[in-house]
Amino acid sequence: MLVKLYGLPDSSQTLSRLAAAGISIRCALPPEKHKVVDWVRSNFSEAWASEADVAFARQPVSCFVAIQAKSLLGFACHDATCRNFFGPTGVDTNSRGKGIGAALLLACLEAMRHQGFGYAIIGGVGPADFYAKTVGAIPIAGSEPGIYRGLL
Secondary structure, three states: OEEEHHHOOOOHHHHHHHHHOOEEEEEOOHHHHHHHHHHHHHHOOHHHHHHHHHHHHOOOOOEEEEEEOOEEEEEEEEOOOOOOEEEEEEEOHHHOOOOHHHHHHHHHHHHHHHOOOOEEEEOOOOOHHHHHHHHOOEOOOOOOOHHHOOOO
16 A cells, blocks of 8 residues: 555644553664564564564664553554565554554654655555555555565
């Protein structure tokens, strides 16, 4: 899916609502790499853990986290498998429905916009309706399986 980074919705209300609930969204720190990558591996997949690992190798780090009381609730990466691509991303099953996924998505897309991109690509789209509703993402015709073609 394709997202216009110059037309992103304002994230301040979402972030304020989460902050009031004690949930912070921020860029992950290098010393947290082992914890975040292990969490992604345990809660999602080895493939996503590999992509998160690459996001920690970027400068600046291209992995964002959602944290509440020192517990990891979710993550989102960009520029992991390909430059200018958003993903992977995931939220703990018990923490879904609170706006954490939307906040993580917006944090990554805003970081991409600040790096000078006008558009972003969401690769390996799962919840297409979520992306369309949250950031106005539109499908890119003929892009399946895209960059993941031939993946082991």
